[in-house]
Amino acid sequence: MKPRMSKNSSSSSTLKQEFLKKWIKGVQTCSNLNKEMTILDRKNAIKLSADVAIASTRNESTRWSQSVMNDAVSTNRTLVEQILGRKLVSEKNKPAASVTSSTNSCSKRILRRSRRQKATRGVVRKSSSFSIAKKLVKKRTRVLKRLVPAGERISDEYSLIRETLDYILSLRVQVDVMRHFAAAATAAKRFEPSKF
DSSP states (O other), X not given: OOOOOOHHHHHHHHHHHHHHHHHHHHHHHHHHHOSSOOHHHHHHHHHHHHHHHHHHHTTTOSHHHHHHHHHHHHHHHHHHHHHHTSOOOOTTTSOOOOHHHHHHHHHHHHHXXXXXXXXXXXXXXXXXXXXXXXXXXXXXXXXXXXXXXXXXXXXXXXHHHHHHHHHHHXXXXXXXXXXXXXXXXXXXXXXXXXOO
């Protein structure tokens, strides 16, 4: 009897395959563009290719992937276009972002803030442990915002946690693929006939 694969493991497998395909394409493109690469050039090419590959698997549907892709484009637009296999639309030619979505989120934040203020008015804090916990949460939230690409631009905790979880999943895929790739390269080198 065949074990059933869960939906998450099959989507993770697909994500890994897509990442690997784009990452290898990026590394090959880099080596074709510059035949005499130094170790630092190779390291940068591998990192840039990995960043573009993992961000493109998310189709720029998250803020962190948009931020990573924008950084990659500013580093080497030609390479990014070759990895993606398409021309990128320049910022000047992109359609303007919808104002209503940012206005709606701003309005929601204002309403939430006013509700919180109304709820806490007149309520005497029973202990300082509440304020200490609140300070710790704010401090950890600031640290988290610095760790996630484009995290500083995320205002509400729900979106920050959702982006963070997505980013962690993507990093895990990236690390898993690179670990398997390194293990395969090591195994291949071990079985390679010596040239004495």
